Amino acid sequence: MTRLPGPQPGHPYLDHPSPIPFAHRGGAADGLENTAAAFRRAAGAGYRYFETDVHTTADGRLVAFHDATLDRVTDARGRIARLPWSEVRRARVAGREPLPLFEELLEEFPGARWNVDLKAESALAPLVALIRRTNAWDRVCVGSFDEGRVARARRAAGERLATSLGVRGVVGLRLRSYGIPAALRAGAVAAQVPEARGGVRVVDRRFVREAHARGLQVHVWTVNDPARMDSLLDLGVDGIMTDHLETLRAVLTGRGAWV
DSSP states (O other): OOOOOOOOHHHHHHHSSSEEEETTTTTTTGOTTTTTTHEEEEOOOOOOOEEEEEEEEEOOEEEEEEEBEEETBSSSOSSSGOOOHHHHHTEEEEEEEOOOOOOOHHHHTTTTTEEEEEOOOGGGHHHHHHHHHTTTTTTEEEEEOOOOOOOOHHHHOTTHHHHHHHHHHHHHHHHHHHHHHHHHOOOEEEEEEEEEEEEEEOSSSSHHHHHHTTTTTTEEEEOOOHHOOOOOOOOTTEEESSSSSHHHHHHHTTTTTTO
16 A cells, blocks of 8 residues: 655654654553663664653652552652652652653653653743753644643743643544544644544554645654554555554555664
């Protein structure tokens, strides 16, 4: 099947030849998600695009972590937003690895690009301040399910900040792909979406074509099955986020698309 041509990269964040392989939470399949150890493994496997999430502690430190609480993946308990960094830093993912500050990850992996899910409103200002302080404009794309939160981040940071569409924007793009008028927020560089949601398919040829016509890349999460990876790549998606690093690398290598 012929792959649809993608949009020309308009933001330096997207300067990788499409399709982009993303290490979802650093490659969550090994149980060490969002840890420096996971991202080191991803870097060693040849990945340069990493997906992560951020929360803030009670004293305002920006932590790379998915959940609002420590309970699911660490040996500690409690809501991150209610705990000081002095306590959160003692938690261990899988009983082994500490939670990193996002600033530490930016420093340790200077060649990496980061797709950051802004999980809490309290993380917005610290994230924008960190990007500005470290001049990481070309290295970070900010997304959230909350369309308003992404819009507020963009207003705070300005046009240099790369962002993805929120849920409302994705719905608007899906409607437009059916020829139904719908508003889209200006300034996004990508639609980052699941392949399907609630039994309803999100990503198909129409959706990809509509996104590309509007200068948006399509990044799909979280895909771990090689057959699904191939199917999505045939549709022309511009990036895939996966927990299984070796699987995606093998699929892209087989297609001559691993860079």
